[in-house]
Amino acid sequence: MAQAFAERLRTALPAVALTPRTESGLMPAMVVTVAADDWAALGSAAHGLGARWSACWVDPEPDHWRAWVLYELGGAYVLAQAALDPRAPRLPSLTPVFAAADRPERAIRDLLGVVFEDHPDARRWLRHQAWRAEVHPLQPGQPLAGAPPARTPADVGYAFRKIAGEAVHEVAVGPIHAGTIEPGHFRFAAVGEQALTLETRLGYTHRGIEKIAVGRDAAGLLRLAARVSGDSTVTHAWAACMAMERAAGCAVPPRALALRGLLAERERVANHLGDVGAIAGDVGFSFAQMQFGALRERWQRRSAERFGHRLLMDTLCAGGVRTDLDLEGTQALLQDHARLRAELAPLTAILLDHPSLEDRLVGAGVLSAADARTLGCLGYLGRASGLTFDLRRDAPYPPYDRLPVRVPLYDSGDVAARMRVRLDEIGVALELMDALLAALPAGPTSTHWEAPPAGARGLGLVEGWRGETLAFVRFGADGRVARYAPRDASVFAWPALERLLPGNIIPDFPVCNKSVNGAYAGCDL
Amino acid sequence: MLRILHRVITTGNLTEPLDTSASLESLGIEVRRTLGARYAGSFAIRHVDAGSCNGCELEIHALGNPYHDLERFGIRFVASPRHADALLVTGVVSRHMQEALLRAHAAMARPGLVIAAGACACDGGEFGVSYASLGAVDSVLPVDVRIPGCPPAPALLLRGLLAALGRATV
Ligand code: SF4
Numbered sequence: 001m002a003q004a005f006a007e008r009l010r011t012a013l014p015a016v017a018l019t020p021r022t023e024s025g026l027m028p029a030m031v032v033t034v035a036a037d038d039w040a041a042l043g044s045a046a047h048g049l050g051a052r053w054s055a056c057w058v059d060p061e062p063d064h065w066r067a068w069v070l071y072e073l074g075g076a077y078v079l080a081q082a083a084l085d086p087r088a089p090r091l092p093s094l095t096p097v098f099a100a101a102d103r104p105e106r107a108i109r110d111l112l113g114v115v116f117e118d119h120p121d122a123r124r125w126l127r128h129q130a131w132r133a134e135v136h137p138l139q140p141g142q143p144l145a146g147a148p149p150a151r152t153p154a155d156v157g158y159a160f161r162k163i164a165g166e167a168v169h170e171v172a173v174g175p176i177h178a179g180t181i182e183p184g185h186f187r188f189a190a191v192g193e194q195a196l197t198l199e200t201r202l203g204y205t206h207r208g209i210e211k212i213a214v215g216r217d218a219a220g221l222l223r224l225a226a227r228v229s230g231d232s233t234v235t236h237a238w239a240a241c242m243a244m245e246r247a248a249g250c251a252v253p254p255r256a257l258a259l260r261g262l263l264a265e266r267e268r269v270a271n272h273l274g275d276v277g278a279i280a281g282d283v284g285f286s287f288a289q290m291q292f293g294a295l296r297e298r299w300q301r302r303s304a305e306r307f308g309h310r311l312l313m314d315t316l317c318a319g320g321v322r323t324d325l326d327l328e329g330t331q332a333l334l335q336d337h338a339r340l341r342a343e344l345a346p347l348t349a350i351l352l353d354h355p356s357l358e359d360r361l362v363g364a365g366v367l368s369a370a371d372a373r374t375l376g377c378l379g380y381l382g383r384a385s386g387l388t389f390d391l392r393r394d395a396p397y398p399p400y401d402r403l404p405v406r407v408p409l410y411d412s413g414d415v416a417a418r419m420r421v422r423l424d425e426i427g428v429a430l431e432l433m434d435a436l437l438a439a440l441p442a443g444p445t446s447t448h449w450e451a452p453p454a455g456a457r458g459l460g461l462v463e464g465w466r467g468e469t470l471a472f473v474r475f476g477a478d479g480r481v482a483r484y485a486p487r488d489a490s491v492f493a494w495p496a497l498e499r500l501l502p503g504n505i506i507p508d509f510p511v512c513n514k515s516v517n518g519a520y521a522g523c524d525l
Numbered sequence: 526m527l528r529i530l531h532r533v534i535t536t537g538n539l540t541e542p543l544d545t546s547a548s549l550e551s552l553g554i555e556v557r558r559t560l561g562a563r564y565a566g567s568f569a570i571r572h573v574d575a576g577s578c579n580g581c582e583l584e585i586h587a588l589g590n591p592y593h594d595l596e597r598f599g600i601r602f603v604a605s606p607r608h609a610d611a612l613l614v615t616g617v618v619s620r621h622m623q624e625a626l627l628r629a630h631a632a633m634a635r636p637g638l639v640i641a642a643g644a645c646a647c648d649g650g651e652f653g654v655s656y657a658s659l660g661a662v663d664s665v666l667p668v669d670v671r672i673p674g675c676p677p678a679p680a681l682l683l684r685g686l687l688a689a690l691g692r693a694t695v
Pocket residue numbers: 227230576577578579580581615616617642643644645646650651674675676677
């Protein structure tokens with residue numbers, strides 16, 4: 001599949017002379033190498049074929065830097081690389097071709113000083129006031145401690161886009177929001193109650209994850225990966241494991257893979273239960289919020305009882321998992337699944353035909369299929385707007401390679417559709433977990449982990465509850481991580497929120513936001 | 526409507542009594558100052574995520590579910606720090622959040638308790654101190670109560686909050 005995609009790119013670009021190859025650590029992607037000058041031409045060719053821009057990262061290797069960009073087309077991946085001059089790293093921007101590349105490129109510019117030529121937006125993104133414009137903390141020579149001011153001033157002076165008009169007023173919210181949520185800044189332009197535009201400004205929870213990953217061993221990296229975004233702890237840990245294991249050629253035992261699948265589906269169910277309740281709560285339907293809150297609580301308690309952690313943190317290790325299930329545990333989980341199904345049926349019926357709920361959710365926060373495609377939206381966000389991609393089905397990795405994965409699909413793109421997808425996905429996850437438990441392979445839950453030699457690199461791709469999630473790892477000497485680049489699916493959620501909000505009233509912002517539920521931490525790193 | 530009522534009746538009351546058998550010390554909760562009896566009836570908390578991974582927030586949310594029902598203790602989350610008796614801080618203090626955290630604290634009425642929840646807020650956790658992070662909350666603000674855990678489970682959070690109120694057996 002990847003081969004055919006690479007072949008089509010080669011045909012589309014006769015002047016570039018692409019030579020697609022494979023590299024075991026970077027499977028299932030085909031790798032192509034281009035000159036930096038051909039970066040945009042390759043992007044245009046990929047766009048012309050209908051490919052999706054999935055991720056971009058830059059790896060400051062010892063002798064030269066390397067830029068990577070990942071494209072996906074119908075479940076086939078092509079990973080392109082270009083060498084950069086560390087003294088003057090520059091690369092043509094892909095943002096004019098792929099809107100999704102916008103903020104990720106600006107983040108790379110802030111952290112590594114790569115100049116993205118023709119990038120339409122010169123404003124910084126992850127950088128606020130903790131480091132100066134000419135300092136790029138992720139460059140290898142920069143000290144971990146940096147040289148921050150004693151008291152980092154507030155980030156005033158970010159040039160939010162201005163909307164002119166007599167009756168237009170601006171509403172500024174954040175970084176601290178009214179409720180218990182992560183920090184970020186929202187800038188609305190509104191006429192009366194109606195929002196004309198929304199611009200989000202993130203970076204408040206930037207914790208320097210990519211920098212503090214450098215020099216860690218596999219276990220240390222996994223502790224960090226598990227905390228990229230706490231609600232996706234299994235997802236990011238799995239992606240990091242997969243990257244390291246592919247880099248090291250480590251064969252993970254089948255039982256461990258099945259358990260990873262089980263843990264990832266448990267994470268999906270927990271988050272969807274919480275979010276469906278929160279969506280209902282945001283429009284004042286506290287009955288459902290309490291019911292789903294109770295279901296989620298019971299689910300988390302079972303996670304703590306069987307896997308040692310309510311959010312399933314630190315349950316994975318390089319080479320396998322750090323947990324196991326006995327027969328009794330398997331039975332308990334199967335009973336839970338049956339019980340949850342039985343409890344969800346009447347609740348779902350209430351949610352789907354409660355008139356006052358319908359009034360608030362149907363037609364609210366519509367993300368068009370065209371916008372979803374342009375922004376590369378993933379997971380439930382894409383599936384509510386007609387995009388069906390799901391790694392578990394379209395580029396299956398074990399244990400999903402032996403399971404049929406149903407992917408719910410809606411096209412109305414509104415809050416109601418996003419809630420529908422989540423309810424459906426709970427059902428799919430329960431089916432998958434039942435199937436995994438029914439055929440749980442015997443054998444060990446982990447294999448001996450041995451770090452690969454310096455230079456080994458690997459790519460991890462996992463369908464988290466928010467959608468395709470990525471990790472790239474390159475090892476340095478002594479089994480220490482030299483580069484860790486995670487990419488959360490939330491990166492595509494925030495631009496989507498900006499597109500779906502205009503035309504809605506500002507009081508509907510919370511429910512629109514909740515239905516999209518991008519992580520701040522996952523983007524800020 | 527009948528379906529909802531039926532469900533409410535069959536669900537019953539899920540709220541659990543709080544287990545206070547373990548001492549705060551054994552739970553790792555550290556209390557330097559309490560608000561005491563003055564706040565016994567009503568206690569308002571402003572939560573600030575100063576740079577968390579969002580795991581701590583999930584468990585704070587769980588305080589509101591029917592099993593924990595935080596509000597039965599008269600404890601409420603409020604939007605404005607001006608209405609708050611305590612600041613509940615999660616995460617390391619990212620440098621980008623330093624000013625916002627200090628301003629939220631300055632806006633509170635005194636005495637204004639500061640509660641650090643989670644490993645990051647207590648001691649820097651997995652992220653520590655770097656160009657991006659100031660580490661633990663006490664690098665920026667005096668901390669009165671520390672609740673450990675990554676993240677602290679809701680029951681532990683509850684014990685810590687009640688300890689801040691002087692209403693738990695210390
Ligand atoms: S203590 Fe743990 S759960 Fe809480 S913010 Fe830190 S890493 Fe996340």
